[in-house]
Amino acid sequence: MTFDQAKTFDQAKIRHAELADAIRRHDRAYDEGHPLISDYEYDLLERELLDLEAEFPKLATADSPSKRLRSEPLAKFERRDHLVPMLSLDKIQAADHPTKDEEPDDDKRQRQQDQNTLEELKRFDATLKKQLGLASIEYVMEPKVDGVSISVHYRRGKLALGMTRGDGKAGDDITANVRKIRAIPLELKLTSPPPLVEVRGEVYISLKDFEALNSRIEASGEQPFPNARNATAGTLKQLDPRLVAQRPLSAVFYAVGAHEGIEFETQAQVLESLKEFGLPTQPVWWVCSGMDEVLKCYQDKVVAHYDEKNDLRTRVPYDIDGIVLKVNRIADWTRIPPKAKAPGYAIVHKPIPWITPAETVLKAITVQVGRTGVLTPVAELEPVFVQGSTISRATLHNEDEIRRKDIRVGDTVVIRKAGMVIPEVVEVVKSKRPRGAKAFDLAQTVGGKCPACGGPIAKEKVSAGDKEEVAWRCQNIAGCPAQQTRRLEYFARRNALDIESLGGIVAEKLVERGLVKEPLDLFDLTTDQLAKLNLGTEDEPRVFGEKNAVKVIEALERARDLPLHRWIHALAIPEVGEQTAYEIARWHRDLDDVAGSRLLKIIAEEGKNTLALKEEIDLRLAQNASLKAEAEAQKQSIEKEIAVHHNELREVVERLDKAALTAEEARRLRKVRDGIKNKIKTRENKLLTVGLSEEIGPVVATSLTRFFASSNGKKVLHRLRQLSIHPTETSSSRLHAVAHPLAGKTFVLTGTLPTLSRDEASKLIRQAGGNVTGSVSKNTNYLLAGESPGSKLEEAKGMGVKTLTEQEFLEILGSASKRDPKKQKEFF
Secondary structure, X not given: OOHHHHHHHHHHHHHHHHHHHHHHHHHHHHHOOOOOOOHHHHHHHHHHHHHHHHHOHHHOOOOOHHHHXXXXXXXXXXXXXXXXXXXXXXXXXXXXXXXXOOOOOHHHHHHHHHHHHHHHHHHHHHHXXXXXXXXXXXXXXXXXXXXXXXXXXXXOOEEEEEEEOXXXXXXXXXXXXXXXXXXXXXXXXOOOOOOEEEEEEEEXXXXXXXXXXXXXXXXXXXXXXXXXXXXXXXXXXXXXXXXXXOOOEEEEEEEEEEEEOXXXXXXXXXXXXXXXXXXXXXXXXXXXOOHHHHHHHHHOOOOHHHOHHHOHHHOOOOOEEEEEEEEOEHHXXXXXXXXXXXXXXXXXXXXXXXXXXXXXXXXXXXXXXXXXXXXXXXXXXXXXXXXXXXXXXXXXXXXXXXXXXXXXXXXXXXXXXXXXXXXXXXXXXXXXXXXXXXXXOHHHHOOOEOOOOOOEEEEEEEEEOOXXXXXXXXXXXXXXHHHHHHHHHHHHOOOOOOOOOOOOHHHHHHHHOOOOOOHHHHXXXXXXXHHOOEOOOOOOOOEOOHHHXXXXXXXXXXXXXXXXXXXXXXXXXXXXXXXXXXXHHHOOOEHHHHHOOHHHHXXXXXXXOOHHHHHHHHHHHHHOHHHHHHHHHXXXXXXXXXXXXXXXXXXXXXXXXXXXXXXXXXXXXXHHHHHHHHHHHHHHXXXXXXXXXXXXXXXXXXXXXXXXHOHHHHHXXXXXXXXXXXXXXXXXXXXXXXXXXXXXXXXXXXXXXXOOOHHHHHHHHHHOOOEEEOOOOOOOOEEEEOEOOOHHHHHHHHHOOEEEOHHHHHXXXXXXXOOOHHHOOOOO
16 A cells, blocks of 8 residues: 555545434434435435445445445345243233223222232232242333334444344344444444343334325325324335334334443443443333332323323324333342243233223214215214324214214214224213203204205115125216216326325315316326416415326326236226225136126126136136146146045045944044035035136126126227227236245235235235135135235134245245345335
8 A cells, every 4th residue: 555545545544434423413313303314414424424435335334334334135034042032021901991881980990900010019019028038129111112123232332233032932033134323333332342242122203104104005006004003004114224223213122131341230221221221221210119119100190191282192293002111120130030932020001091092082974985885974072192192083884884883973982093094983971961962863963964065965785895885985986076086086096097186185286176076087188288287276276287187197107007906906897896906807808808798797697606607707718828838737636635635535435435433533524524525525516616706796897897788888988999998918927836835826905015015915925826715714825914914814714724924925925035125116
C-alpha cells in the first residue's frame, strides 16, 4: 500500500466510523418513535457506508451496520436446540364474561372479577413462600408484550444467533432476519463483553405502523393482516431477509437465557442491564416488596394499568395482553419446582378489561348497500376503545341477527373484535335499556326502498359462507348507484382485472358524474375524460389528473387479454369467488361456453351423480388435453387409494372369518370393516365425476345459469362482443405435473401462511396438478394451515385429513429452495 493509499484508507476509516455511529444513533431514535432524519436522508448514509466498504473491504467488520443490508435469500430455516428451554408462563384464569341470563350490574361484576384475581395471587404467593421457606417475597411486575418470542445470542458482544421460540426446546435459526431489525443492535454497548449472553424478548409491529402496513396492503388489493402479532410472525418467517427489512419490525427484551462470564442477582437488575447494553426494554415495570404491595396495585389501582382513564396500553407502542409477575431474586428460581411446561417462579394475569368486550351506546342503525344489492345494517356507536383501537361502527350482519340479539337504538351494547380485527356487537345490556326503545325493522327504517337509489327491495336467500340466510336486497340491479360503485370496485380489484387507481372515491365519482353505469363502460372512457374527473366538490375541486388517467387506460388495455377466470371473477356473479371462477374456466372455452354450458345446467338441475353428468364430463375431458391429464392423474390416485382399502378390507375380513374372537373384538372389527367399505364407496363415487372440483356445485351452477339467462347477463355478453373482448382460458401447461406427488390431490387452505399469500399457495398447488377447494370434506386430501386456522382445522382432524404447515407443503412441492424471492409480494 502506498503512502497516498494509506492516507486515503485512514480517512475512509474515520468517515466509516462516523457513518456507523450516526446510523446506530438514528436506529435508536427510530425505534423510540422520534426519528431525527427522513428515510431518504437515512438511505444516503447507508449508501455512503456501503460505497466505502466496497472500496475498502476491511471496513466491513462484523459489527458494521452494513450487516443489516447485505443478505441473500435462504432456502429454508435451520432448526437449532435452545441452550436453555424457552418456557411459556402459567396464567391466572380470569372469570368468564357473564351470560345474558345473569346480567349482573357492572360494579358487582367488577368486584367479583377483582376478588377472583386477588385470591389467585394470594394462593400463588402462599405456595411460593412455603416452597422457599420465606415470610415475604419480592416481585417484579411487567407488561406482557403480545408479539413473537425470540432469543438472540451475543458472543463477545456481537450478534451471533437469532432464534424463534419454536416448541420451547428448539426453534428456527432466523439470524439473517434478526439482523434486519433496526431496534436490535449488532453489538452490545459493553467495554468488556462476556463470552456469551443470550437475551430474550418479543418482536412486534407497533400499532401505528401496523395500521399503515395494512393500509398499504389493502390499497394493493390484498387481504390485510388480522392483527399486528400475525403480521410480525409472518414477516419473521420470510426466507428473504431483504423483504424483512421492508417491514416495520421492532423489539423489546425482558429476560436472559444462557450466559457465561456475567451474572445477575435479580430480575430488576436484568431489566436495567439490558437497557445499559443498548437493547430496547419495557418503558414501564415495577418492583413490589411483597404480595401486599402487589395486591395494593389491584385494590387501590395506584398503578395506572388498572385505571381505564390511564390504561397502560396507551403508554406503550405495542399490543400487551397481560401483566407478568416474577419472583425478583433469581437465586430463588431454581428452588421453586417448575410446572409441566412453565417455570414455577412466574405467572401472567390478563386483566378482564383487556380480554373481554367493552360497553358503549348504540346511537343509530344505518343501512349500506353491497355490490350484489344486499342491504347490511351497521351499528353507529359512541366511540369506545376496544383491544387496541377506538371503535365507532360495527357490523350487525342482517335483520334476523338483530332480532335474535334484540338490538335496539339507544341500547348499551357489548362490543368486541371478531378475530381481533372486525368489530361486532356481542349482546345487549338490557338492564340499561332506555324506556321506549323500539325493535328494529329494516324495511321500516329505509321506508321500504333502497337507501341508495330508492328502488324496490325484497327478502331473498343469500349465501353466507357455508350457510344460507335471508336478507333484504335492492331489486334495481342496473340503476342502483351503490351497486354500480361496488361492482366497479370489484371489477378493478387486483385479483380480478387489476385496474390501477379505480378503488374507493374514484369509482364513486365515476358513477356519481354519470360517466360509468356498468364496469364495461370503462372501455368507452377517454384519457381526457378521466383526467378531468372531479374527485372533490364543486366548491373545492380535485381532478384525477392525466398521469392517473393514462395508468387506467393502459390497465384497461391489458385487461382485454386477461384469461377467462379473471373475467368470470370480475363480473361479480353471486356465489362465484376467485377460486370458483378458476375452476369454472378450466371446464369452459370462453364466456359464451359458460353461458350455454350443458355441464352447469346438469349440475344445477340434476345434481352430480347422474349418467348425463358423467357423459358431459367425459366429453369435456376429451376436448381438453390439460384437463384430461389432470383428471387421469386424479383417477390414478383414487384407484390406488381404493386398492389400498381393498387390501385393508381383505385383512379385516380374514381376521373375522378365521380368528377366535371375543364378542367385543368382533364388534370392533366389524366397525372397522364397515368404515373401510364406506371409504371405498366414497372413492368409487368420486370416480364418476373425476376431475370436477367441489367448487362447482348446484348453488354455483344455478347462480351462473341464472346470471347469463338474465337480461343483464345477456347485455354483458353483447357488450363484450361490441368491444371485441373474447377472454379464453389459456393452457396452464400443467401436463408435466401429472407425475407430481400432488397431482390429483385436493387441498383446503386455512389461516395466514408465514410467507405465501393464499393466491401464491393456490397457484403452486395447481401448477403441480392439484386442486384447491374452499371447505373440508371427505374428498379433501390435505389441509394447508397457517396462523389462526379457525374451524377448518378441527373439521380436518375429525375427518382424518392430513394437515400440513407451509414448510412441509413446500418440501413436498420440492420448491422450498427454488422460489424466487423477487416474485414474493412486496408492499413497500
